[in-house]
Amino acid sequence: MKRPGLVSAAIVIGCILALEVACRYGFIRRSVIPAPSEIVSMLYMLLKSGTYNEAIRLTLSNIAISGLIATVLGFILGVIIHANDFLRRGVEPFLVSYYAVPTFIFYPVLVVIFGVGSAAIISIAVLMSVVAMITSTLNGLDRLPPAFPRTARVFQMSPVSTALLITLPATAPYLFTGMRLVISYSFIGVIASEFILAGEGLGYSISYTYNNFENSKMFALMLFIIVVVSVINSVLNNIDRRLKQRLQRGD
Amino acid sequence: MSIMSEAIAIAPAPEAHAPVAASLSGVTRVFGASGSGMAVHALGPIDLSLYKGEFFSVVGPSGCGKSTLLDVLAGLSKPTTGTAEFEGRAIDGVPDGVGVVFQEDASFPWLTVENNVAFGLRRAGFEAAEVERRVNYALGFMGLRDFRKAYPVQLSGGMRQRVCIARTLVLQPRLILLDEPFGALDQQTRLLMADELLRLWRETNATVFLITHSLDEAAMLSDRIGVMSARPGTIIETIETGWPKDRDSRIVSDLRFASITARMWEKLRVETMKTMVSQEGKLQ
Numbered sequence A: 001m002k003r004p005g006l007v008s009a010a011i012v013i014g015c016i017l018a019l020e021v022a023c024r025y026g027f028i029r030r031s032v033i034p035a036p037s038e039i040v041s042m043l044y045m046l047l048k049s050g051t052y053n054e055a056i057r058l059t060l061s062n063i064a065i066s067g068l069i070a071t072v073l074g075f076i077l078g079v080i081i082h083a084n085d086f087l088r089r090g091v092e093p094f095l096v097s098y099y100a101v102p103t104f105i106f107y108p109v110l111v112v113i114f115g116v117g118s119a120a121i122i123s124i125a126v127l128m129s130v131v132a133m134i135t136s137t138l139n140g141l142d143r144l145p146p147a148f149p150r151t152a153r154v155f156q157m158s159p160v161s162t163a164l165l166i167t168l169p170a171t172a173p174y175l176f177t178g179m180r181l182v183i184s185y186s187f188i189g190v191i192a193s194e195f196i197l198a199g200e201g202l203g204y205s206i207s208y209t210y211n212n213f214e215n216s217k218m219f220a221l222m223l224f225i226i227v228v229v230s231v232i233n234s235v236l237n238n239i240d241r242r243l244k245q246r247l248q249r250g251d
Numbered sequence B: 001m002s003i004m005s006e007a008i009a010i011a012p013a014p015e016a017h018a019p020v021a022a023s024l025s026g027v028t029r030v031f032g033a034s035g036s037g038m039a040v041h042a043l044g045p046i047d048l049s050l051y052k053g054e055f056f057s058v059v060g061p062s063g064c065g066k067s068t069l070l071d072v073l074a075g076l077s078k079p080t081t082g083t084a085e086f087e088g089r090a091i092d093g094v095p096d097g098v099g100v101v102f103q104e105d106a107s108f109p110w111l112t113v114e115n116n117v118a119f120g121l122r123r124a125g126f127e128a129a130e131v132e133r134r135v136n137y138a139l140g141f142m143g144l145r146d147f148r149k150a151y152p153v154q155l156s157g158g159m160r161q162r163v164c165i166a167r168t169l170v171l172q173p174r175l176i177l178l179d180e181p182f183g184a185l186d187q188q189t190r191l192l193m194a195d196e197l198l199r200l201w202r203e204t205n206a207t208v209f210l211i212t213h214s215l216d217e218a219a220m221l222s223d224r225i226g227v228m229s230a231r232p233g234t235i236i237e238t239i240e241t242g243w244p245k246d247r248d249s250r251i252v253s254d255l256r257f258a259s260i261t262a263r264m265w266e267k268l269r270v271e272t273m274k275t276m277v278s279q280e281g282k283l284q
Helices: A003-024 A036-049 A053-083 A085-100 A103-114 A118-142 A147-154 A159-197 A202-211 A215-247 B003-008 B066-074 B113-123 B128-141 B157-169 B187-204 B215-221 B249-253 B255-283
Strands: B020-031 B040-051 B055-059 B081-086 B098-101 B175-179 B207-211 B224-228 B235-240
Touching: A003 A036, A036 A215, A053 A085, A053 A118, A053 A159, A053 A202, A085 A118, A103 A118, A103 A159, A118 A159, A147 A159, A147 B098, A159 A202, A159 A215, A202 A215, B020 B066, B020 B207, B040 B066, B040 B081, B040 B207, B040 B235, B055 B066, B055 B215, B066 B081, B066 B098, B066 B175, B066 B207, B098 B157, B113 B128, B113 B157, B128 B157, B157 B187, B175 B187, B187 B215, B187 B249, B207 B215, B215 B249, B215 B255, B224 B255, B235 B255, B249 B255
Parallel strands: B055 B207, B055 B224, B098 B175, B175 B207
Antiparallel strands: B020 B040, B020 B081, B224 B235
16 A cells, blocks of 8 residues: 555544544443444444345445436437537536536426436436536547547548547546546435435435434444445546556657 | 759659659648638649659648648548549548558557557458568567557657557558658657658658658658648649668758758748738737
8 A cells, every 4th residue: 555545544544543432431422423343343233134235235226227327328418519519519508507506406306207216316316427427528528639530530440430449448537537426426316315205225224213313223324335435436546547547648 | 043953953853753653633622611601721722743652741831731731642631622643543531552640649548559550450350460460560660569568658759659650551551641740759859760761661662741840851851842832832842852762861961951951941931931921910
């Protein structure tokens, strides 16, 4: 592990130890936050018993579905907008200010359309994440070196071959950044929606345990989400860094 | 005839009697001609014949349409009027047997050097053994053998341009079009790359068409040099250098070299001033 990584790890471990000490010696009441060791052992018990397996499966599959839809839809819309300058000039102001509008305000509309359940939740997550993929796609296509499509023409490549063998790999770092953002927004969209829109899933379970004063379970489920998000983010970061290192075009 | 003219018209280009490789007849290029915006007459009319096996360079003021001329020869751009032919056939799209090296770095950063060089061969459907043989030859020829597994990001600008030249070379083009391929390189690297280019030209017997801003480069490399006017670019003079085929960068110390460069500048100075006056007029 490199030095900045060591510092990050030390900060996390230091905070956990400080929290453990504060909880054990009564500086923080157990009813507010249980000790980290207690949260970990509760999470182990919950996973072993399988009590929340269905909630975990549902939430992760909703995240995967919304991530997939937002990635594909965002990529296609990005390509269409990039190809049409007139459309782009009309759409760009909306893209720039999109995240100034909280997407959750549309949840009553989505409930009316899709009803309470996964469809409405996935729709909110897609609404939250699709624009990140559109802007990343536009960013990548804008930065495609003009010599690449010209080279493709010299090699007499068809538009499909050019897209698959040149445009896609050349824009891969930007598309991957978009995918990372889509996954992050999908997590936020799905779990937050489950708080208000669902009767199942991890978000609903956290809300349920909170309302029933089951603090240890609530923190255990929160820890589970934090661990899953951190692991996914770390893997994606690693791939992202490698892609950018390999595909950078410096002197 | 001036002393300068006598000095450079020593011998006709050996390719002057060779068959024509490519030709342009009355070629013009007007951008925005069919649209509602203002039309820009970028090029021509140009009449030009490139003889098989010759090294032809084009120099001209910025914005005179040099790259447009190359695009027309490459089949990347259609002439607005006139005809462009390669080996007796009208150019419609990039013809087989034509290779292009661009000024910008066009090496694919996601592929290793050997996969970059093999890219066109694989696209053209060559068998693996033939791909391997040609890639090995090109890598050795361009001094890239030790870097075959490297990615472009690990190479200098000059080496990346060599990768692009090797990628063009392996397809054994009969006409190689070079659009300021050394424009982004420092002077020393440019001289060395020019030597490599001459070696490549001698060994392949291809016809080479080079666009360059550098008068020295044009004087050193070429059998004939086309001097272009300010926009819309036409060829206002063709200079025959009379250099032997087995030349290299050491000819820069030859007295004739200075005469050729001076002759180019004599023509270009006026054209460059016209371009500057026109740009200043636009600013005012």
